[in-house]
Amino acid sequence: AQKITQTQPGMFVQEKEAVTLDCTYxxxxxxxxxxxxxxxxxxxxxxxxxxxxxxxxxATEGRYSLNFxxxxxxxxxxxxxxxxGDSAMYFCAMREPSIQxxxxxxxxxxxxxxxxx
Amino acid sequence: DAGVIQSPRHEVTEMGQEVTLRCKPISxxxxxxxxxxxxxxxxxxxxxxxxxxxxxxxxxPEDRFSAxxxxxxxxxxxxxxxxxxxxxxxxxxxxxxxxxxxxxxxxGTRLLVL
Numbered sequence: 672a673q674k675i676t677q678t679q680p681g682m683f684v685q686e687k688e689a690v691t692l693d694c695t696y697x698x699x700x701x702x703x704x705x706x707x708x709x710x711x712x713x714x715x716x717x718x719x720x721x722x723x724x725x726x727x728x729x730a731t732e733g734r735y736s737l738n739f740x741x742x743x744x745x746x747x748x749x750x751x752x753x754x755x756g757d758s759a760m761y762f763c764a765m766r767e768p769s770i771q772x773x774x775x776x777x778x779x780x781x782x783x784x785x786x787x788x
Numbered sequence: 789d790a791g792v793i794q795s796p797r798h799e800v801t802e803m804g805q806e807v808t809l810r811c812k813p814i815s816x817x818x819x820x821x822x823x824x825x826x827x828x829x830x831x832x833x834x835x836x837x838x839x840x841x842x843x844x845x846x847x848x849p850e851d852r853f854s855a856x857x858x859x860x861x862x863x864x865x866x867x868x869x870x871x872x873x874x875x876x877x878x879x880x881x882x883x884x885x886x887x888x889x890x891x892x893x894x895x896g897t898r899l900l901v902l
Contacts (some may be wrong), residue, residue, distance in 0.1 A: 708893075716879060716893035762831065775844065776821075776891065778831040 674698065675765050675779035683785045684753050691738070692748040692782050694763030704766035705746040706776065707737065711759040719761075722746060750784075758786045790814070792894035794880050800900045806868040809897045811880030812861055819883040821891060822855055822865050826876045837863065870901045 676695045684690045696705065707719040722730045722737045730737045738747040750757055760781045767775040793812040801807055813820045821836040835845040840857045848855070852871070857863040867874055877898050881891040 713895075714877065714898075715895050716881070718890050718892065721890065764831075775833055775836070776831075777833075780830050 674767075674777050675763050677763055677779035677782050679782045680780075681783045681785070683787060686755060686786050686788050687752055689749060689751045690753050690757075690784065692750075692761050692763075692784065694746045694748065694779060696744050696746060696763075696765045698744075698765065698767075700767075705737070705739070706764040706766070707735070707746075707748045708762045708764060708778075709757075709759045710762065710781070716762075720748065753786050755786050755788060758784060760784075792880055792882055792892055794878075794894035794897050796897060797895060798898045798900075800902065801870055802902050803871055804869045805901075806866065807870045807874075807899060807901070809865040809878050809880075809899070811863045811865070811894060813863070813880070813882030814884075814892055815861065816884060817882035817892075818885040819891075820857060820863050821881040821883070822863070823879040823881065823893075824876045825879060825896070831879075834865070867899075870899075872901045875899055875901050 674697050678693055703724045705722045709717045709719050720730050720732045720735045720737050722739045729739050734751045736749045738749055760783050762781045763779040764776045767777055792814055795810045799807060818839055822834040823831050824834055825831045832847055834847045835855045836843055837857045840860060853867055855865045877896045879896045880894045883891045
């Protein structure tokens with residue numbers, strides 16, 4: 672069963688506009704974490720933002736914010752004032768519970784974001 | 789500070805050959821992860837280590853794959869014998885104990901098995 676769903680294979684946005692990348696997740700564990708990573712064409716995976724399931728407020732990191740709606744099991748990434756350099760693949764991921772303490776990340780299929788000048 | 793280092797960055801080999809991928813985690817990080825990325829299956833966790841000890845290898849596809857971490861600063865992922873379906877990008881990532889929420893990824897090794 673797919674645990675992370677990203678329904679937008681691709682998105683095209685005009686520069687300087689805000690963009691929302693969708694992510695829904697499925698878990699029955701009350702303790703979990705949600706992540707967003709960026710993968711530019713060069714291939715590296717860049718950590719963007721993290722939201723814990725018990726966090727009361729939505730996470731923010733500069734132009735990135737995570738719209739966390741727990742009841743809907745959604746964790747959408749919002750990028751404000753998009754820039755050409757934001758063009759990349761974006762992956763949503765969820766930490767699976769682990770008795771060993773470390774995190775096992777399960778990734779969605781990704782959304783390819785293209786920013787048009 | 790140096791990030792996660794992987795070598796080689798690109799590898800082309802023939803079916804049946806042994807392939808060894810290498811990873812140097814960020815100094816001081818207690819956890820090390822190996823991932824594989826393909827178009828069909830996306831990003832998959834293969835195995836992870838805590839303090840050099842393999843904790844979970846349930847993602848390792850089959851016996852042809854093996855991973856070791858002889859010390860805190862070095863890990864290998866070996867495929868023997870390699871097959872064309874092993875072609876993928878292999879990522880190594882590390883995470884500190886104090887901040888388990890963030891995994892820092894290396895640049896990846898792009899493997900092509902002919």
